[in-house]
Amino acid sequence: MSTPAIAVEHIVKRYGDFEAVKDVSFSVAEGEIFGLLGPNGAGKSTLIRMMTTLIPLTAGKAIVAGHDVAKEADAVRHLIGVIPQALTSDPDLTVEENLSIYAKLYSVPKAERVKNIAEVLEAVDLTKWRGAQVKTLSGGMRRRVEIARGLVHNPSIFFLDEPTTGLDPVSRIAVWEMLSNLRAKRNLSILITTHYMDEADKLCDRIAIVDHGKLVALGTPIELKHSVPGANVVEVHFDRETPEWQARLECLDGVTSVQAESEGFYRVLTSSGSKTTMQLVELAASLGETLTSLSVQNTTLDDVFVHYTGRQLRDEQVKPPVFTLPPRPGAQP
Template identity: 45%
Template sequence: MSAESKAVEVTGLTKRFGSFTAVDNVSFDMPDGEVFGYLGPNGAGKTTLMRMLTTLIIPTSGSAKVAGFDIVKNPAAVRRQIGVISQAMTSDLDLTGYENMDVYGRFYGVPARERKERIGYLLEMVGLSSRSGELVATYSGGMRRRLEVARGLVHRPKILFLDEPSSGLDPQSRRVMWELLRQIRQESSTTIFLTTHYMEEADALCSRIAIIDDGKIVVLGNPEQLKREIPGSDIVSLVVEAPSDPLVDCVKALPFVRNLHVEDETLRVYVDNGATSLPALMDAIRSYGGRVLSAGIHEQSLEDVFIHFTGKSIREGEAKKVSLLVGAGVPQRWGR
């Protein structure tokens, strides 16, 4: 990959707050036109990394270039090349949808005629043309999110940064948001950097994904490639009453078991054929004196990839959050 084709270059980027390391020696590249997903639980350092890449906070160490410009040495040039949609909604409730777009375009110096044409095109794209003259205070959450994506595109940025774009949306609005992002990619060459803790969102939108945990990139690749790295094509989930270590060892030793993870009372057993393996697994557990409370089979997903590489579910990290309204990326215990 040539240097000219890289939209983002990150080398050893680290951010510490006192003794707490939010982003830990992260390195990756993004080619032009890619949709890159940064996937991990809340508190894993996603927003902190994005705030560094968008020049809002300065790294402790390491370096990064965005659109060819160093984020520390030339932050103004970086800002001219990017659009940013934060997790917290920032559109002005006391302005109309059109006025929100117009103010943003003026801020970036978009000429009046081009600004008018661009706003009209984008409002049509996000399905808000008929509501453009109404106050944003009357918009639903999904409408506001679509408006903010459109607003971030007014100045034709080379790279669009989205922090948890569907956070707080209902399932239907989330799907609408996904279709909008797909349309943006189809109709432009915009590179997209997306942070999310939704596995399905990353799987649906991203050409490559970095799975992160505790500020570090654990594994990076395209979704299908990452799934193929897990042994076994099916996951059998067995809820077992008080599973003992000897019982777990017994299951793990079965010849058709490729891998096994234990979370509380749930055994996640990786096998090649779940339908044929399930009865044998249940028989083995019963013969060892165990009691199966429930059982299920599913194909591998990014959730399974996360568990395989981190040893825990992404939901276990949900309690560690940052306050996005008062300074995203800084842990609350640091007074932000």
């Protein structure tokens, strides 16, 4: 068995009395895309910052590319590429200047620098924009500049902290495709944090669900979905709410769980979507109630998350207020 690209063992991060990361362990294999999934404030960014030497570990051990991040931080920094959550490329500089400066920060020799910049620009499809100031690019293109910047020194492990936040659906898909291609071409191990479930589902080989600083589930997207009782989710919306609905739905055959979403609206996890659907229609008809809507779908990571944490992933925690700069005049959103 080959050495994992990343091995995290019982790491803990405390800020005073507050424990942001609680005894988390996992490993990422070489060439794997590994996703850390969780709501804002779950501890994903703290985890990634510990692995990328940005903040010290309180306890535990993190081995990245064969080096201990606490003891050999400099060796780790040479081997990793990191794309922080914020867009850190300089808007006043051109795409090429940004890449060149970061290549110099990694002490990449001149000849190699020129070659690497050309290659990464090609990889992220920004070659013809190399002379454009970053502030003139769209949000999706700026994110691609960030990705190119993180790859300009040929890292073996790539960390991306919420790389598609704020992007439109088309740009998000473009980023996913780009990351998949980069992984294949460069044999990159990628660790990505996200709070988008579709992103984790489509992009990641394995996913770790993090909540309140704890790792609550780990596996491939399929494994995680199978770990939840019930193969299907039936979403049913009754015309009016009555207190008996919850109990009545739980009594139906094959139903493993019923989640009340809003007034008259329930998500029913069941082993057989079609059978439960028929039973629901019959139940409503026998009681003289009206069904406003009824849909059947496969179990999603959302259901996985609810199963393991007891709450919806989209119920994001509100981050503590921090100062954010107003957008620069003329900058593209």
